[in-house]
Amino acid sequence: MSARTEILDRLRSALHDAPEAPEIPRKYRHTSGMNEAELIELLRDRLLDYKAGVSVVDEASVPARVAELLAGTASYVVPAGLDARWTALAPGRVVDSPEEPLSVEELDGADAVVTGSAAAVAETGTIILDGSPGQGRRACSLIPDHHVCLVRAGDIYGVLPEAVRRLDVTHPLTWISGPSATSDIELQRVEGVHGPRRLDVVIIRS
Amino acid sequence: MSSTYLGMPGVPVFGSGNLHTAEPFPVAARRELDNEQLRANLGHATHTIRDKRLRVVAELPDWEELREAGSATKTAVMARLPELLEEFEGNFTARGGIIHWARDAAEANEIVRELIRDAGADEVVKVKSMATQEIGLNEYLEEQGISAFETDLAELIVQLDHDKPSHILVPAIHKNRSQIRDIFLREMPDVDPDLTDTPARLAEAARLHLRRKFLSAKVAISGANFALADTGTLAVVESEGNGRMCLTLPETLITVMGVEKLLPSWTDLEVFMQLLPRSSTGERMNPYTSLWTGVTEGDGPQNVHLVLLDNGRSAALADERGRSALHCIRCSACMNVCPVYERTGGHAYGSTYPGPIGAILSPLLTGITSEENASLPYASSLCGACYDACPVKINIPEILVHLRSEDVQSRRGTKKVPGQMDVAMKAASWVMGSGRRMALVEKALPLGKLAAGPDRKIKKLPGVAAGWTRSRDLPAPPTQSFRDWWAKEHEQTASKEQA
Numbered sequence: 001m002s003a004r005t006e007i008l009d010r011l012r013s014a015l016h017d018a019p020e021a022p023e024i025p026r027k028y029r030h031t032s033g034m035n036e037a038e039l040i041e042l043l044r045d046r047l048l049d050y051k052a053g054v055s056v057v058d059e060a061s062v063p064a065r066v067a068e069l070l071a072g073t074a075s076y077v078v079p080a081g082l083d084a085r086w087t088a089l090a091p092g093r094v095v096d097s098p099e100e101p102l103s104v105e106e107l108d109g110a111d112a113v114v115t116g117s118a119a120a121v122a123e124t125g126t127i128i129l130d131g132s133p134g135q136g137r138r139a140c141s142l143i144p145d146h147h148v149c150l151v152r153a154g155d156i157y158g159v160l161p162e163a164v165r166r167l168d169v170t171h172p173l174t175w176i177s178g179p180s181a182t183s184d185i186e187l188q189r190v191e192g193v194h195g196p197r198r199l200d201v202v203i204i205r206s
Numbered sequence: 207m208s209s210t211y212l213g214m215p216g217v218p219v220f221g222s223g224n225l226h227t228a229e230p231f232p233v234a235a236r237r238e239l240d241n242e243q244l245r246a247n248l249g250h251a252t253h254t255i256r257d258k259r260l261r262v263v264a265e266l267p268d269w270e271e272l273r274e275a276g277s278a279t280k281t282a283v284m285a286r287l288p289e290l291l292e293e294f295e296g297n298f299t300a301r302g303g304i305i306h307w308a309r310d311a312a313e314a315n316e317i318v319r320e321l322i323r324d325a326g327a328d329e330v331v332k333v334k335s336m337a338t339q340e341i342g343l344n345e346y347l348e349e350q351g352i353s354a355f356e357t358d359l360a361e362l363i364v365q366l367d368h369d370k371p372s373h374i375l376v377p378a379i380h381k382n383r384s385q386i387r388d389i390f391l392r393e394m395p396d397v398d399p400d401l402t403d404t405p406a407r408l409a410e411a412a413r414l415h416l417r418r419k420f421l422s423a424k425v426a427i428s429g430a431n432f433a434l435a436d437t438g439t440l441a442v443v444e445s446e447g448n449g450r451m452c453l454t455l456p457e458t459l460i461t462v463m464g465v466e467k468l469l470p471s472w473t474d475l476e477v478f479m480q481l482l483p484r485s486s487t488g489e490r491m492n493p494y495t496s497l498w499t500g501v502t503e504g505d506g507p508q509n510v511h512l513v514l515l516d517n518g519r520s521a522a523l524a525d526e527r528g529r530s531a532l533h534c535i536r537c538s539a540c541m542n543v544c545p546v547y548e549r550t551g552g553h554a555y556g557s558t559y560p561g562p563i564g565a566i567l568s569p570l571l572t573g574i575t576s577e578e579n580a581s582l583p584y585a586s587s588l589c590g591a592c593y594d595a596c597p598v599k600i601n602i603p604e605i606l607v608h609l610r611s612e613d614v615q616s617r618r619g620t621k622k623v624p625g626q627m628d629v630a631m632k633a634a635s636w637v638m639g640s641g642r643r644m645a646l647v648e649k650a651l652p653l654g655k656l657a658a659g660p661d662r663k664i665k666k667l668p669g670v671a672a673g674w675t676r677s678r679d680l681p682a683p684p685t686q687s688f689r690d691w692w693a694k695e696h697e698q699t700a701s702k703e704q705a
Contacts, residue, residue: 003307007465007516011288013216014524021282028271028477046490098504104421104455124480124491137505138454138496142447143421161476169437169472170301172502175479175495180447183487184360184376185383185405187251187258193359193409194416195447195494 032123032158039122039156040203046125050178051191053200062150062204063089066114069148069200076112076148077102079140081133086150087114096140107139112146113196118173119163120156125178127151127201128163130171138172147196149176153206218525221518221571223311223341227556230581234554235546244551247382255542258488259595265490266480275477277599280533283468284523290435290468291514297438301500303510310517311341317513318343318427318460319350325458325509327352327424331416333442333452334358335429336374336536337462337515340558343427354427355419357448359412366393372552372560375486375538380551383408409446416448426452426507430463431535432478433512436471439499440512443482443492453496459507464515466523466532478535481597485537518571527608531566533598540592540602546585555582562592566605574612583609626670641689648687658682 001009034042044054057065067089070076078087080097087093094110096102102110116134117127127149129135141147157163167173180195191197227234238244263269283290295305306321308314314337322330330347332338332354344354344365356365363378364371367389371377378386387403394415401411428449432441440461442449453459469478483492501510523529541547541561552560556578557568565582574580583606592602617625637643658664663679666672674680 003309003313006309007307007514007520008288008291010216010219010516010520011291011465011523014218014520014529015285015287016524017526019281019285019526021285022278024278024282025271025274026477028268028275028480049490050493101504108421121491124483126491131502131505138450139506142450142454160480161473164473164476164479169434169439169497170499172499172505173495173497174450175491175497176493177489177491178493180445181493182359182405182409182446183255183489184358184363184378184446185386185408186247187254187376187379187487188405189487189489190405190409192406193413193446193448194357194420194451 028161029159030161032162034122034158036153036156036206039158040153040205042122042158043120043125043151043156043203046122047178047199047201050125050181052125052178053198054203055200056203056205058205062086062202065202066090066148066150069202070112070114073111073146075110076114077107077110077136077140077144078114079134079136081135082114082116083134096136098137101137104139104143107143110144112148113140113144114148114150115141116150117155119167120151121158121160121163122156123159126160126163127176128167129174129176130167131173132171138174141174141176142195145196146198146200147176148200148202150202150204152204156203216524218521218573219309219516219518220521220573220576221310221340221516223517224558225340225518225568225572225579226577227568227579227582228577229556230578231554231556231585232581234556235550235585238550238554241551243382244380245549247380248548248551250382251376251379252542252548255488259485259539259542262484262488262490266484272477272480273597273599276481276535276597277533279469279474279477280598281530283470284466284529284532286470287465287468287523290470291465294433294435294438294468297436298440298500298512299438301438303438303500303512306511306513308513308515308517314341314462314513314515314517315343315346318462319347319352321458321460321511322347322352322425325425327458329353329355329423330425330427331355331357331419331423331452331456332361333426333428333444333449334361334377335427335462336558337429337464338427339371341462341515341517343462355416357416357420357452358444359409359446359448362412362416363389366390370553371558373538373541374536374559374561380553420448420451420455423452423456425458425460426456428452428459428461430461430467430512431482432475433463433468434472434475435468437499439472439497441475441495441497443479443495445487445493447494450494450496453498454506456507458509458511460511460513462513462515464517464519466519482535482537485539485595485597521573522567522570525570528566528570528605530600531563531570531605533600534563534567535598537597539595539597543591543595545587545589545591550585555585557582562586562602562606563600566602566609569609574609575616580613580616583607583613645689648689651683651687652685654683655685
């Protein structure tokens with residue numbers, strides 16, 4: 001008998017008493033009812049708590065803000081599909097595309113990466129990337145030590161269920177809540193381990 | 207609609223691997239309690255995390271509703287486990303993933319070794335995983351000439367120190383910062399000799415130590431926190447980015463996961479990803495969560511494998527009163543609040559799974575009669591703090607009591623002569639079965655006062671009862687029994703009413 005058949009048989013036999021699957025009570029919050037200004041403020045507060053940098057700007061100010069954040073950067077990666085205007089004022093751009101992907105060494109050699117995002121959750125301070133154009137493959141937002149992440153205010157949701165119900169999970173998803181951190185030494189949180197040690201989130205007002 | 211299996215209940219097939227304690231819990235606990243440094247480290251760490259957890263849990267107005275949803279979801283998963291596994295398999299496979307089934311630890315280890323050989327690798331990077339700890343994968347691979355590098359900071363500390371994990375979330379919880387610095391100085395070849403014990407400097411040392419490994423690894427091995435049946439998606443929840451490195455950069459990814467980790471639907475994550483981070487590290491959200499569904503062209507590993515592990519889970523599922531132990535999402539909140547764990551530490555439990563959840567899960571996976579695991583359900587004062595803290599509301603105290611009873615029953619089966627407990631219980635039942643006999647025994651109560659000292663405590667009972675007072679005092683019995691008091695009180699009330 002194959003392991004598969006045997007394990008499934010064992011499990012069916014273990015349920016000899018035919019337990020019922022209960023209805024799932026979903027009385028938790030599904031929406032927050034917050035307006036844009038409140039959502040931006042809550043997301044900002046949560047991200048600052050994680051020791052991320054946060055800027056809130058109008059669309060017209062994005063290029064200047066991005067250039068400021070990348071000051072002193074020799075080269076930075078952008079995934080194909082990111083609006084070129086956003087990085088127009090910052091020299092040193094290297095594009096990663098499905099046709100011409102950068103090698104791991106090239107990604108490691110870049111000082112920073114600039115990406116867009118698919119959604120954000122204000123209450124938990126979480127930015128979600130789904131690999132769509134402008135967000136890039138997962139290695140892009142991982143290997144460079146400084147991640148500048150652009151979030152449109154319209155993509156911010158108050159609570160997690162709102163965001164989850166708008167995403168396609170069959171895309172590879174990365175949820176980011178602050179720079180990399182560890183609580184492994186005496187259960188105290190320390191920022192900066194293997195993932196990007198600096199995270200700057202630029203929130204773009206509608 | 208779940209399919210109903212019409213067969214007879216089978217004989218449970220228990221698990222193997224690092225699930226056993228080699229000595230009874232009281233023996234191990236006594237030794238660990240002698241380690242004052244350990245007690246200080248654990249006390250500090252568990253109190254830090256308790257306070258953080260309480261703060262972030264109190265922030266959510268719907269915490270109890272989330273727990274209710276989480277608990278019901280897991281109950282539903284267990285009731286529908288075979289069909290959900292098949293649904294998951296179909297979806298994961300359709301998107302290019304390959305599924306392997308492992309009946310036990312040995313079979314899982316062999317599957318993983320074969321996959322590493324097929325990839326032409328002799329070393330692998332690892333994301334922290336309880337399942338691979340449980341099956342003893344690292345030890346097995348080492349015997350086979352394959353080096354497995356742990357990349358989670360706490361796992362790295364434990365591995366470098368040739369020690370064993372003592373906590374499911376923070377395996378090095380028993381080490382403090384200066385002990386960690388000493389391990390790094392001793393075991394990391396290229397470490398800065400001026401390394402201090404500042405946590406940020408220690409984290410940086412780990413970054414430098416592992417960076418090359420991540421960028422050049424061909425094969426990674428991970429566990430999974432969740433598997434979503436309706437999409438075929440796997441999820442890993444982490445903090446440091448070591449998980450992202452392992453899940454993204456190598457060409458081959460091998461995930462080992464217990465069959466119970468399934469969730470029916472992608473939207474169930476909206477519940478569990480609120481429950482898990484707040485319960486485990488006391489954060490609103492963990493820094494990184496990765497989700498992948500089979501293979502994505504041009505993004506991440508192109509050879510994606512999943513080993514689905516039974517190793518005693520079907521046996522645990524067969525125990526109607528114990529099966530909810532399989533609801534565990536490995537957050538570790540129960541050990542952080544447990545007065546026993548806080549003092550003995552995780553090593554005393556022997557198994558990969560320590561603390562209150564380990565005290566029920568290990569004997570359920572291995573069978574209560576296995577080696578010394580029968581002592582684990584007694585490693586608790588039944589205070590119930592674990593039940594309050596559990597994000598999926600596993601009634602750990604109730605299962606502990608159930609397993610104690612299983613233990614007593616199983617011993618009765620193997621012994622011809624009745625044990626001490628049986629004799630004592632028989633005697634008690636005879637006495638308590640009759641009011642007259644009970645009253646006679648109660649007449650002897652004042653004698654207890656004589657045996658007790660001025661602090662009204664009996665420190666040493668004579669004869670066979672001495673075991674009871676070996677580790678606790680017995681309060682002196684009251685001079686008047688309840689029945690006596692009741693009779694007198696009643697008499698007075700009755701006479702007052704007549705007056």
